[in-house]
Amino acid sequence: MREKGLILVSAMLRGLIFFGVVMGIAMACIMLNARWSPDLVWFPLPAVAVLWLATRWAQQRWQIGLNPVAAVSATRAYAAGLTVTLLGVAVCVVQGSYTGMVRETEVFAGADSVAFTLTYAVLMAVFAGVLAEVAFRGIVQARMEPAFGLWTTVIIIAAVNVVSHRWGPEIVQNWLGLFVTLAGWTWLRSWSGSIWPPLVMHAGLNLLVALGLWNFGPLHHAELSSGVVAGFALLGVASLFATVALSRNSRVALTHSA
Numbered sequence: 001m002r003e004k005g006l007i008l009v010s011a012m013l014r015g016l017i018f019f020g021v022v023m024g025i026a027m028a029c030i031m032l033n034a035r036w037s038p039d040l041v042w043f044p045l046p047a048v049a050v051l052w053l054a055t056r057w058a059q060q061r062w063q064i065g066l067n068p069v070a071a072v073s074a075t076r077a078y079a080a081g082l083t084v085t086l087l088g089v090a091v092c093v094v095q096g097s098y099t100g101m102v103r104e105t106e107v108f109a110g111a112d113s114v115a116f117t118l119t120y121a122v123l124m125a126v127f128a129g130v131l132a133e134v135a136f137r138g139i140v141q142a143r144m145e146p147a148f149g150l151w152t153t154v155i156i157i158a159a160v161n162v163v164s165h166r167w168g169p170e171i172v173q174n175w176l177g178l179f180v181t182l183a184g185w186t187w188l189r190s191w192s193g194s195i196w197p198p199l200v201m202h203a204g205l206n207l208l209v210a211l212g213l214w215n216f217g218p219l220h221h222a223e224l225s226s227g228v229v230a231g232f233a234l235l236g237v238a239s240l241f242a243t244v245a246l247s248r249n250s251r252v253a254l255t256h257s258a
Helices: 002-036 044-062 074-099 114-148 150-163 169-192 196-216 226-247
Strands: none
Touching: 002 044, 002 114, 044 114, 074 169, 074 196, 074 226, 114 150, 114 169, 114 196, 150 169, 169 196
């Protein structure tokens, strides 16, 4: 029990420190850009470079799963990823319609340039998604799953990942939707044997949400019609059945990474 406790603590510390350091460097670049030359948007170059280098280092150090899908066919892996993601989105919408959740474009207060604001809103949504996958489904899961098994790992990582979001109305109003989505991606990482399917799903979903909010404005979940909410509920049920059908009789366990 003591050994498992140490594994849990060390895995979480690795992932959280990695996330904090990389995100901190990216935010420092953004703040410097906004302060010195807000009309010339250059922060994506160093931010993406740091993320890429840090991810490659994590792969070499801990074998976080930056390998092609091999446990199942790539088609099945990404199809399962899509259905898991749709399930999470459905739960988010249904829960948000009851809690009055409002999703808005995230902006950086230090710059007034439209180009800077748009770049920040879109790039950082994708950046955060990729970084979260490397930290949680990569570093933490590679260490935890061999010791705790799949489902304990899924629950713990998803729960910690939920509370690691900035604490605010989104967590209170949409915690279940977040949990289902993140748990689905944690399962997907194990089942596919690769971090790529959940990483692509997370980055892609964040990108679509960021572009949608930028183009169409805030999404007031409570203002959705009952028919739309019911439609998303049915989408969630269908996605759950599709995921089970796609994943039946196929899974790979992660090997221990010290």
